[in-house]
Amino acid sequence: MEAPRHDDPRRVGAYAVLARFDAAPELDSAERRFVARSADGDRTLLARLPRPGVDPTRWAIEAEGARRLSVPGFLPVGEVGGGAAEPPWCAGPYVPALPLPAALRAHGGPLPDPAVRALGAALARTLATAHAQGVPHAGLSPAAVLLTADGPRLSCFGAVRAAAPDGVQRSGLPGLDSGCLAPEQAAGGRPLPPGDVYALGAVLAYAATGHTVPERDELPSFLREPVTACLARDPERRPQAYELLALLEPTAPTAAHEAAPTAAHEAARTAAHEATVLDPATPSPSPRPIPLPASVVVALAHQSAQVLAAELPVPASRTRH
The missing domain is CATH 1.10.510.10 (Transferase(Phosphotransferase) domain 1)
Incomplete structure (x- = not known):
């Protein structure tokens, strides 16, 4: 896990991005994955977006399909979103992984x-x-x-x-x-x-x-x-x-x-x-x-501690005062 980069989204739907889930680029992954949190701080999610070069429409169809599934061992999808103003995304509860x-x-x-x-x-x-x-x-x-x-x-x-x-x-x-x-x-x-x-x-x-x-x-x-x-x-x-x-x-x-x-x-x-x-x-x-x-257990615990300590980013409008 690492801090977002300049070209990463700052929000995914209604959720603020806290960090990149993949600390090193996984070149063969079909997804970009981020740890995100709700504005009230009560929900932390693993948000996923298509990587560049992947057809966003086809990816969105598969994300919706994953939301309908309930197969133990498949990463659950609780929400899907996106539209004309933002790329497609899906999200589910975050657990250290x-x-x-x-x-x-x-x-x-x-x-x-x-x-x-x-x-x-x-x-x-x-x-x-x-x-x-x-x-x-x-x-x-x-x-x-x-x-x-x-x-x-x-x-x-x-x-x-x-x-x-x-x-x-x-x-x-x-x-x-x-x-x-x-x-x-x-x-x-x-x-x-x-x-x-x-x-x-x-x-x-x-x-x-x-x-x-x-x-x-x-x-x-x-x-x-x-x-x-x-x-x-x-x-x-x-x-x-x-x-x-x-x-x-x-x-x-x-x-x-x-x-x-x-x-x-x-x-x-x-x-x-x-x-x-x-x-x-x-x-x-x-x-x-x-x-x-x-x-590996230590790495999972370290990631969990990082997420617990992460704070919601301060909106740009507030940093000017």
Whole structure:
């Protein structure tokens, strides 16, 4: 987190911007993220705007879609705004969180194996729940993964869809991490669950090695088979998210079984082919905490203290008196 720069907005909707959420630029993030606060000081929010180069209209559609969703593990969106006089934005309650790249910087390198395994299981569980409702995330990347004390949250919902319509090549477009973009999506294919699984394999490779396209031997042994399967060029050869959960969390077969598609889920998935998002029809399990390294916990506590100490900016008209 750092102070706003000269070209950052001073307000997002009715909220005053306190700080940039991303202290270092996450070049492959589809969003610009800011910590903002209401005028009465009672509400602190994480506000998000499209980054330059991303189609604001398409981004706004995905933000509205995220507002309608209630998938545990997806970063919640409580408000959307914007219009002719301001760019589109969305916001939800702020909680201390570190983007995955920032967590690796705080730790001084890749995360420990237990944290990577737990992160993979948590993300696979989130995706399995979403896919069972017919909802591909379509925006998973290291910058989209926010680590909190209560488990990871996924932002950048719909970044692949926002980057370009189906049928248009997406490789090299702003807001997309090339290492996490499945080949069929890079070529303009419709974002579907196998694309999320490809991105998850790249994210886990990043958490374990520091980059999204490692050599197989760089990966810890427990990740070699799952990540290799996730990164298969043929979508049909990739595991489904609930199968990946069973690989990463073999002691919890019940969780994997509950996430497996039922006939009703298959019907929902078919219906969702014509929609960007689908409202959830069934309750889902809550996210679970993961064993974060002490260095990451300290960074979260430091961020929380910074936000608590932050004061609302003084309006320019008052500084003249």
